[in-house]
Amino acid sequence: xxxxxxxxxxxxxxxxxxxxxxxxxxxxxxxxxxxxxxxxxxxxxxxxxxxxxxxxxxxxxxxxxxxxxxxxxxxxxxxxxxxxxxxxxxxxxxxxxxxxxxxxx
Numbered sequence: 051x052x053x054x055x056x057x058x059x060x061x062x063x064x065x066x067x068x069x070x071x072x073x074x075x076x077x078x079x080x081x082x083x084x085x086x087x088x089x090x091x092x093x094x095x096x097x098x099x100x101x102x103x104x105x106x107x108x109x110x111x112x113x114x115x116x117x118x119x120x121x122x123x124x125x126x127x128x129x130x131x132x133x134x135x136x137x138x139x140x141x142x143x144x145x146x147x148x149x150x151x152x153x154x155x
Contacts, residue, residue, distance in 0.1 A: 069099065069107035078113055
């Protein structure tokens with residue numbers, strides 16, 4: 051076995067045409083598949099490339115560009131992220147208080 055077959059290099063152009071499924075795209079973004087599908091339906095995330103019946107795929111390069119744009123937007127609007135974090139903490143505290151009252155198990 052040659053050294054090249056043990057550790058083959060992937061040509062950079064291959065990554066640009068690689069396709070991934072919805073769960074992989076959602077995982078790359080750190081969100082649920084439902085959130086990913088919502089972003090796609092709103093036109094906020096890249097549109098899929100349909101390969102065959104019931105086989106939806108996204109170009110890896112499109113998902114990568116989406117993540118870069120999203121990171122740049124978050125960097126420009128840090129207050130928005132802080133507000134989201136505060137709302138999540140308040141919701142968590144409210145749910146814990148409700149469970150303590152015996153409202154929801």
